[in-house]
Amino acid sequence: MKHGAQGSIRTGEKTGDGADARRPAAPAGAGFRVPAQPGAGDAGRERVRRERADDPAAADPAWGAAARGGEGDGAARGEHTHSETPLPRQRATVQRASVRGQVLAxxxxxxxxxxxxxxxxxxxxxxxxxxGVSATPVREAMQQLTLEGAVEVVPNRGFRVVERGARELAELAEVRALIEVPVMMRLARTVPASRWAELRPLAEATVRAAVSGCRATYAESDRAFHRAVLALAGNEQLVAVAEDLHRRAQWPLVGGGPDARHRGELVADAHEHTVLLDALIAGDLDVVRELVREHFTGSV
Incomplete structure (x- = not known):
């Protein structure tokens, strides 16, 4: 269908992780090991043998990791983990993931x-x-955007927003049409009118977002409507692929900015959702086919 973060831009700025230079770094892929205890002798070795015989987790680290539900990375580093509780570490991981997710959004x-x-x-x-966060979750979020093709890494400087042209936008619209139009037509023949009627609030939400004139708000509501339509196919992979393509199609072109699209264009685009729903509820396949094809032809 048709279709940040401001602040001073710094160039030439290193973005290191701030690691403590006094602590020697471990080789990539290698864990820390507990050094051998001096003076253990035969008695010490015999005690270790008996402990391993009594404790399968000590004899087989992989078994111990499975018994603890996969929490085996501490043992893999040679740490004493028998009496540790993993809860504090899990809580910290959740909090960090939450911050990264918010920054990414x-x-x-x-x-x-x-x-x-x-x-x-x-x-x-x-x-x-x-x-108002540390640089680490920002860097991690930017790495995700790199994978999505939104930005590219500039060594020792940061991340450059990828410049997109009209040709890329047209290619994205073509791929989206190849995926979504056949699915939409199949759903139009099989989904009952009552199910389509349930999507009316989402279509109306796109109109309200368009009237607000906020491109970001409209983009989110537009994706929500398309996602709900495609979800009726019951194919999660289809929804994920289409969502990625749709998101990429919403990034601004070179020279674009907050006012790249006028409010009137957004409103016209949003009204196509409600007209499409009317056709789907009425079971008018010819109108549905024409609407969805036109919708992707003018996609921005």
Whole structure:
């Protein structure tokens, strides 16, 4: 269908992880090991043998990891983990993932709104200062955006927002149409009118978002509507692939910005959702086919 984070831009700024230079780094892929205890002698070795015989986890680290539900990385590093409780560590991991997820969502919004401008370089520390977090979750979120093709790494400087042209936008629209149009037509023939009627609130939400004039708000509501439609096919992989393509199609073009699309364009685009639903509820396949094809032809 048709279709950040501002702050001073710093270039030439290193974005190291701030590791303590006094602590020697472990080789990649190698864990720390407990050094051998001097003077243990035969008696010490015999005691270790008896402990392993009584404790399968001590004799087989892999068995011990499975018995603890996969919490075996401590033993793999040679740490004494028998009496440790994993709860504090799990809690810290959840909190860190939550921060990273929130930063990722904020960066995606900034991309769609045009606050993060194509061709500009942004450093993790500068963005972190704006979000009020450390640079680590920002850097991790930016790495995810790198995988999605939204930004690219600039060594020793940060991340550059990828510059997109009209050709890439047209290619994305074509791929989306190849995926979504056949699925939409199949659903139009098989899904009862009552199910389509349940999507009316989502369609109306896109209209309200369009009237607000906020491109980021509209982009989110637009994806929610498409996601709900495709979910009726019962194919989670289809929904995930289409969501990724849709999100990429919403990033601004080179020279785009917060006002790249006028409110009137967003409203017209949003009204196509309600018209499409009316056709689906009425079972008018010819109108549905025409609407979905036109919708992707003018996708931005």
């Amino acid at each position: 904020a960066l995606r919004t900034a991309l769609v709104s045009g606050e993060l401008r194509p061709g500009e370089v942004y450093s993790a520390p500068v963005l972190a200062e704006r979000f």
